[in-house]
Amino acid sequence: MPRWIPPLVAIIIGIALGLIYGWVISPVQFVDTTPNSLRADYRADYVLMVAETYHANQDAGLAARRLAIFGGDAPATISAQALQTGQASGYAPNDISMLQELTRAMQAYQPVPTAVESTP
């Protein structure tokens, strides 16, 4: 048997042990995650909460700010994705209706630009 075989076998065994330890026994723990990592149905449910609130107060600005929790996507995109998830998941018609209402509102929503003070 060539001399290099035993060390190679030992390294392979070590790699296997390392992978088992790193992936199974002690995997990387994520405890402080962000909402954009949420599973699609949880995201959709959050958007549904926003839609329920929007249905009651018709405050598009507040809805857009609450949707911003998911990060960079536009509020209309977030809402549309939630609507798709809701439709695919068999949401109740009333919930779908509210998600559609929110999506339309977010598509029409234009953020009010912050006033900038002019300097002399």
Next chain:
Amino acid sequence: MKRFPWEWLIAIVVGFSLGLLYAWVISPVRYIDITPNTLRADFKDQFRIAIAASYASTHDLGRAKARLALLGDSDSNQALTAQSQRMLAAGESIDVVQQVAQLAANLLGGVAQIQPSATATATVSQKTAMPTTAATGSETDAPTIPVESPTIESTPAIVFTPTPRPTHTPVPTPGAPYILIAQDTVCNSNLTDGLMQITVIDKHNRQIPGVEIIISWSGGEEHFFTGLKPEIANGYADYIMQAGISYTVRVAEAGTPAPNLTAPNCPDSGGQTYTGGLHLTFQQP
């Protein structure tokens, strides 16, 4: 005597290190479909705000409970109460604070019961299902006695585990004005002179945090909130009265005013008098 196989041990250690490097750094376990209970604390706060706002709109306590359960708090009521107090202290919008506080208060009431859907889709994985519920139109804002709503819509759940699907449930007497139900003179020389102690409770005698108190007198008015001294009670607030001034207190804008409140004179053990206090209890009927 056979030599210890150091080269084997070294090779295994090297291999183990390579494996760990790959598993922890190059290709760690990826969590892309996480559940809300792993969210960072501030995002959980945002979720609670959204749940409370949604509840304020729909009055669907069952759905709110199911959503709160996803956050993994050991005591949702306590989490909401603590959050409302943090928000008060941080000067956040009173409307939002009141929504959170109202949900905390109503959680204790148990005006809704959750029953599992009879037609929940068969479980295809061990993942937790979202708390999707079906709106069945039983919602009403009428200030009536809460009615248990065991009727469950049998709309299919999205997949995964059977999920409670409660119907809309009325919230107890939303917006009913608080009234003064008890006024006691407090003669305790250990307390601050002129201390007005206020307790705000709901119809079930539970203390309510985050409620605005408005105290006015000739030439002035102040606003403060219950719940800022949770070490005393969640529905507690206090104010220092000046001797000889008549105050009017009401709870929230719509509360019934309690007029002509003055700091009483109390006798001490030496025959002298000192300025005592009042304890007012307001209740939302």
